[in-house]
Amino acid sequence: MREHSALDSLLAPGGIRPLYQPLYALTNGDPRLFAFECLSRGPQGTNFEKAPVLFEYVRLKRQEALVDRLCIATALEQLPAMSNETKVCVNVHASTLARDPGFIDFLARAIQKADLSPARVIVDVIQHAPAHDGDGFALAVQRLRALGVAIALDDIGVGGSNFKMLLDVSPDYLKLDRCIVDGCSEDSKRCAVIESLVQLATRLHSTVVAEGIETDDDLVIVQSLGVRLVQGFLLAHPLEGRKLAEAWPTLSPSSAA
Amino acid sequence: MMLQAMERSDRAAPRHRILIVDDEELIVQAMRKYFAGLGYDVDSAFELEEAQALLNNYRYDLVIADLRLTGVGGVEGLQIVADVRQRWANARVILLSAYGTPEIERESYQRGADAFLHKPKAMMEIAHVAVNLLENA
Numbered sequence: 001m002r003e004h005s006a007l008d009s010l011l012a013p014g015g016i017r018p019l020y021q022p023l024y025a026l027t028n029g030d031p032r033l034f035a036f037e038c039l040s041r042g043p044q045g046t047n048f049e050k051a052p053v054l055f056e057y058v059r060l061k062r063q064e065a066l067v068d069r070l071c072i073a074t075a076l077e078q079l080p081a082m083s084n085e086t087k088v089c090v091n092v093h094a095s096t097l098a099r100d101p102g103f104i105d106f107l108a109r110a111i112q113k114a115d116l117s118p119a120r121v122i123v124d125v126i127q128h129a130p131a132h133d134g135d136g137f138a139l140a141v142q143r144l145r146a147l148g149v150a151i152a153l154d155d156i157g158v159g160g161s162n163f164k165m166l167l168d169v170s171p172d173y174l175k176l177d178r179c180i181v182d183g184c185s186e187d188s189k190r191c192a193v194i195e196s197l198v199q200l201a202t203r204l205h206s207t208v209v210a211e212g213i214e215t216d217d218d219l220v221i222v223q224s225l226g227v228r229l230v231q232g233f234l235l236a237h238p239l240e241g242r243k244l245a246e247a248w249p250t251l252s253p254s255s256a257a
Numbered sequence: 258m259m260l261q262a263m264e265r266s267d268r269a270a271p272r273h274r275i276l277i278v279d280d281e282e283l284i285v286q287a288m289r290k291y292f293a294g295l296g297y298d299v300d301s302a303f304e305l306e307e308a309q310a311l312l313n314n315y316r317y318d319l320v321i322a323d324l325r326l327t328g329v330g331g332v333e334g335l336q337i338v339a340d341v342r343q344r345w346a347n348a349r350v351i352l353l354s355a356y357g358t359p360e361i362e363r364e365s366y367q368r369g370a371d372a373f374l375h376k377p378k379a380m381m382e383i384a385h386v387a388v389n390l391l392e393n394a
Contacts, residue, residue, distance in 0.1 A: 005303075005304060006303065006304060006307050047300065047302065047307060047310070047311060050314070052310075052313075052314045053307075053310045053311060053314055054310075056309070056310035056313050056314060057306050057307055057309075057310040060306035060309055060310060061306050
């Protein structure tokens with residue numbers, strides 16, 4: 001039998017590798033750097049190199065809170081220097097917000113340690129499963145607002161996302177899952193869903209982010225449907241902090257992608 | 258006969274995907290090497306939850322799992338059989354066990370296992386069962 005579980009290896013120093021993927025604003029036609037999303041991967045050469053497997057495993061182990069904290073701490077510690085205009089997105093499970101009463105204090109300390117203003121931070125709520133503890137979740141959302149960070153709802157269109165979450169959270173950003181976005185240039189049904197979500201977001205004073213942009217045609221279509229924030233391999237792949245710093249001249253706020 | 262079956266399998270079904278689940282690292286390494294050498298795509302997991310995370314994200318043609326993944330008394334392999342059956346009706350499952358009682362073996366088949374093999378088994382014997390199951394899937 002193995003002496004250490006896979007969870008031990010994830011929690012060990014270097015077990016979580018942070019990557020940073022740019023989000024772009026579509027203003028005046030050209031994409032302009034808006035934010036970096038902090039992503040996490042497990043050790044190279046293991047199944048946990050792939051994010052869906054990593055986080056599915058973590059959820060099955062019911063260790064979302066511990067791993068969310070570790071991912072955020074690691075990502076913010078290794079965040080390269082960047083323009084004060086650029087925002088930083090960190091991911092957290094809805095269940096962590098609901099069940100980890102110390103999470104918001106932890107987040108506040110991590111933001112302070114990284115020398116970031118809370119106004120530059122977007123907390124991206126992952127909704128793979130219901131938060132269950134509605135009161136704990138509501139309190140956490142309230143405390144995030146008090147901290148001064150923005151809130152995004154991830155996975156819109158799949159999984160545990162639903163209209164009640166929109167009402168409960170009043171998110172600043174709605175992140176449309178790639179399964180809705182990918183291929184929209186060839187699918188009128190996808191276009192209808194995206195257009196209706198843009199209209200809904202406008203009514204809710206929220207901004208839509210289209211994830212999974214991989215073709216020029218999809219980029220043109222989402223822009224025509226009113227989407228103003230985009231992310232995807234067409235624009236930039238996730239990068240390690242070191243490579244991000246090397247690529248900085250092309251990723252600076254004043255440069256087009 | 259087995260070699261003939263493997264040769265036919267190589268020609269006809271080039272890239273079946275296999276998941277191997279065992280908490281013994283050496284067994285996993287040996288099985289990965291053996292089945293990769295036969296031309297299959299092979300993934301592996303050491304724990305129940307790691308296997309479940311893979312099954313939730315990828316489709317496998319065959320899962321070969323040890324019955325016991327957590328030391329004394331574990332029967333996690335039965336859960337893997339149930340998970341595979343729930344997700345992929347056509348996938349094949351082989352359970353391996355050094356501790357299999359007739360009751361456990363019966364339950365394995367009731368849950369949908371295609372084969373139950375008692376350890377120790379030579380790699381060739383496991384491969385023989387695996388290739389036949391894949392060919393007849």
